[in-house]
Structure formats: C-alpha cells, structure tokens
Amino acid sequence: MTVNAGRKITALLGAALLLTACASKEERAGVAQASSGDGWSAGRPVVKVGLIGPMTGALAVVGIAQENSVKVEIDRLNAAGGVGGAKYELVVRDTALDPAKAVQAANEFAGDESVGLVIGPALSAFYNAAKGTLESSKKVNCQPLVATGDFGGLTYGFRAQDPVSLDVAKMVAHIKAEGVTSIGVVYEGDDAGKGTADEVKKQAEAAGLTWKGFEATRADDQSHRPYIDKLKDAGAIWISNSSGGAKTMAAASEAGYKGLIVGGSGARNISFVEAAGDAADGTLFSATYYPYPSRDSRDTWKPGFRQHIEETEKRFGKNAGPKTGAESPKAAEIAADCVLAYTRAAEKAKSLDPDAVAAALDTIEISDQETPSGNSISPEKHEFFGLDDIHIYQWKKDDKGWSTVEITH
Template identity: 55%
Template structure:
C-alpha cells in the first residue's frame, strides 16, 4: 500500500514537470509572441535600425505593461542586416521559418525586401515594411507597407515643382531598385507637368563625393536626391558647388538630420515628402496628434534625441511609422484572438484606424492595396535665428 502511494506521488510529480516544460514556466503560462526586426544596426545607416528598434521597444513595453496580448508577453528579436543583402536575406529566411515569430519588420530597403518577400509569402509570415518605398504590395497576402508610397511622394513633389515654376530636374540616386523605380516614375510625371527630365546620375555606395553628379545638373531648376545615406552626399555636394536650384527628396529620408549636417545652410528651403512628421515643426505640442505625441514623448523619455553637432538640428531617437507596425499587429490580434498569419492579414486589411490614435499620427486603412497610408505631407526645411525647423507646405 505504501509503495503504491509513493509510486502515485512520483507519477504526479513527473506529470507536473511535463506540464511546466523545461523553460521553468508555470502551468498555464503562454509562450512569448516574438516580433522580428531586420534592419541595419551597424554601419553608415545604423541610425535607421536603431530608431526602428527604439520605437518598437516603446510599443512592446506598453503592450506588456498592460498584460501582453491574449495572455502572452511580446518579445523583440533583432537581426542586423548591416546593409548587406546576403545578411538581410539570411535573416529573413531564418525568421520566416521560426514559428515563434508572428510578425517580421524588414528587411529595410526595397532591393532587400524584393529578395525576401517570396520567402515570407511561401512561409505565410506576416510582415510590415516601414523602410520600403517602392514596388507594389497589392499582390501580396502577408506583406504590408508602413511608409508613404513612392508614387504619392513623387506626385506631391512634382506638383509643387510645377507650382514653383521649375522647368528642369535631374535625379541623383543609388543604382538600386528604388533608384530604377524613381527614374521610371519621373519619366512619367515630369512630362505631364511640363518639366524637362535631365536624366539620372547613378551614385555608388563607395562614392566619397557626389560633386561630379551635381555639377552635371548645375543649371537644373531642381535636383532630386536619394532617401538613403547617399542623399546626404548629394546635399553636401550642392553646398560645395553653390547649386542655386531647388533640392527635393524622392522620399522621406531628408527628414533625417544627417542631411542637414552634411549640407548646412544649403538645406534651407529643401523640400521632402513624408508621412506625418510634426516633431521639427514650430508647433506647441498640444497641437500634435495625441497618439503621435504619446509615442514620441515615450521615445524621448527612454532614449533621448539626436542633436546635430554642427547645426544643432534635433530629431527623436525613434521612428513612429515603425511603431505603427506593432500597433496594427496589436489591434489585429485583439480582434481575432489569434496569431494565425492568415487571420491576422485579413483583419489588418479591414482595419480603419484614425489619425488620432496611431503612433505615427497617420490614418491607417490598408485595404487590398496593403498600404497603411494614403496621404503624404510635404515639408520644407527652414533656418532662422532660433535654429532649424520644418514648415508644412502640403497643398490643401
């Protein structure tokens, strides 16, 4: 009898160990929901990856402080692409095959994503892209864009140039997929606006200077420049050569203060398109959209802000459009009570989130296009005695 009791107790103990598992979690605990980030965390474009990571951490900490998602804590898993396409694709393959990862953000840059999106689709891996400006997402089932689309960016800039009476434009851009797409878009938009296209000077990652490119467009009414690190070299060359035309961004990269640091006073008057970016405007923070203000101030409190050593220009150490990826994922999980990628993708398609509530301050209505945003803003860098700021010049 005694032996039977001991055996029974031992059996129950074994069952208890099996129930809790080797992780040491108590019975009933749910595994973490992992979110992957693939972005440059080192090298010349590390500011992008670090800013994305900071904003994602702020949103994840907010979710976990409120009890997590469906009883699970959320965890960020980071992979450094180092602007290396091989590393970016390798990381995408790894995270796409990891069942614990329910959402992947990145890899940043259009060419890297183009090489990875097939793997995401094959593995039914939900993914969100806040640094992929060109290409279409409407044919994807699991991919969504959380950035101002390049065709809307291009139209906003060209419409402004037409209004300003600009007669010619040259493009200086990296010889990558984004550059090819931008070149093709300008070939379509500029003739419609009556602006002569002077062509595309293809820059290289190892260029020490972009002076030769800028000098080819010395008489142009405007130069359009890259949103990536190369764009700051174009801005610096414009300052060196005394270029008198207008400088315009092909996308939102010019909001990065490294562009201002590279060119100094030559950036005064430069124009760029972007999703909502109220931080450098001369606005009282009470005028900021509430979701945007909450996110940016949380980033500032935890990580501080970037300050240009030469210009004193500032920016938050975060990027709110990346935070939108987590916010949208959160809403979809809550509505479906699931982390199944197919269910979540359908739920995200049907979201209709107001500009008041999102971290970026942009309304989000993805629909079948899988585009989070359907409006872009135009901003102009300005400098006065108080320093650098932006003025919104979006056409009403």
C-alpha cells in the same frame, strides 16, 4: 469622395468602437487557440516580434530607432493586455548592412512558429532578397523602411512607409504649383535609384513637366558637382534618400544652383543636415507626418504621435548633430505602427493564424489621432498610408538653429 478617404473618415468617427467576434476553438499552424478567462490566445502565452535591421554600421541609427519605437509600443500594448491575452516579446537581428545576414534572419524567423510578426529587413534591396521566404512561410511582415516595389501582389507583406510613388505625386504637384517646369534626378544607380528615377520621370511628364534626366551616382564619388552641372537647367533636382543625397545638396550649393532641391522621406534624417551643413537649408522633402524639430507647440501635435515621441525621448533621449545641433527623436514611429496594426488585426480576427491576420489587416481602420506615427492606417493593396497622409516639409535654419516647416498652399 474617394473610397480610401471615406474609409479614413469612418476610422476617425469609429476609432473608439471595439470590434467583437465570437471566440472559437481552432488549431492552425500547430498553435491551439481557445476561449478562456485569460483571453482568446491563452494557448499561446507569448507572441514574438522579429525585427531585422542595421543595428551596427553606417545606418545603425536607423535600426536602433526602429528598435526603440517597437520597444515602446510593445510595452504599451503589453501593459494593456497584449494581444488576446498573450504578451509580446521582441527579438532583434542585426543585418550590419549585409544582405546575406538579412536573408539568414528572415529564414530564422520563418521557421519559428512563436514569431507572429516580422518587421524588416530594412531597405528595399534587403527586403527583396528576403520576401520570398517570408511569403512561402506565411509569415506576416510589415515594412517601415522599404520605399520602392509593389506590395499589392503579396499575401503576407504590408508596407508601413510612404512609397516613392506617393512621395513623388505630392512633390510634383507642389513644385508645379510653385511654377517649376522641369526636373531631374541624382541618385545611386541601384534598384532604389532606378525605381525612383522612373517614378519621377513618369509622374513629371504626366504633369506636363520636362524631364531633364537621371544622373546615377557611385559610392566612390568624392563630389556630385559633375551631376549637378549636367542638370543645372532643371527647375528641380530630386536627391537620394541615402547618404549620397547630402553630397548632392553640397554640390548644388557649391555650383550656385538656383532651382529647388527636393526628395523623399529619407531627407528628414538629420544626417543629411550634418553632412551638408548650410547647403541643406531650403531642401524640400515629402514624408508622412513629421512635425519635428518644429517651432510649433507640441500641443498642436497629434496625440498618438506626441505620446510615442515623448515616451521615446524619456527612455532613449534625442539625436543631436554634433556640428549643426539639429535634433531628431531616437524613434521610427512607423515601425511602432506595425505592432499596433498587427494587434488590431489579430484582435479583429480573434486569431493568430497568419492567413486570418493578413486578411484582417486589409480591413482595419485606425485614426491618425491614435497611431504612433500620426498617420491614419487604412490599408489598400497592402499599403498602410495614402496620398492624404503625405506632407511637404522644408529644412530651415535660423538664429535658433534647424527646424522643419510644413509647406502648404
């Protein structure tokens, strides 16, 4: 049994236990904290959560989904008493897919002592531009939409998403078991694309698969057919997590490609199905827990996930593709995980001091039965999730429409 697996089992067995510690008086970062009947954070009645994401523009659906999930979780936690007696308040800043705005928002939150937790900026490139500010200002931050890069060297940054390394590991093991012997990558030529291609190449070759190469796409490409033609002999082609992935799906269908189209968790977004249409049928993607849309009864869903999704649906509805009818919740559950994890860490530390909270975040254990995402949280090197939290899903179309099916061996 691995150390991480042992920790997760401990979390399952001990999820109902409360962590207790002696309250103390301290003054850190200019915030007085004292024990009182109102809770250990009585000197600070409000803790702000700063959310930085694309609320307008091409990826607004992503930013809005994060905002919805964070609102739902904050309201749930506030109803239960907040954090040490303080209540959460959400503050949202729109990047509009502009890196400069992401950095500006990070600078604003870094200088605001009332902000305890920053979620975002979404997307790897934007976070890379802002993380130095968040680190130097000692601002605890949680990243649900940053798949590349290493969080192990950070003090205050934590990842609440499946990193590309885990997605690749799960998928490579799956396709090898299916008899696939070679793989290539079609992805944007940016940092995310290069990082993904390097990871796929490294893990594929380590598993004995033949590397067929990396085809770097461009934003002005009308078709990805030339890239597919160059990789036509690959047993599998890994596609982009961004909108370009749909173009690769469509080009593979047009070319009559016989191999597997595979990708990471971005491919769960129904925008891929909307853009690619029937060409998305059969696409495999590795992702954290996501039984949606599913033919299975919701009684089979993990309770924390079900509660979060159903509350989000009740308040905000669903996304439905106008062309395909494919559905998704207007939620980003892993963003809600950030608030829950921060709360548990602060409660364990009995402090809102960023050093105390960051240290506690590396030691918390939360069962997959209670998290909004349905994944267990036991951070290791500032990563919330481990390999056993990653699943292989497949997009399927039948006479009832589109659904995701979990693929198991």
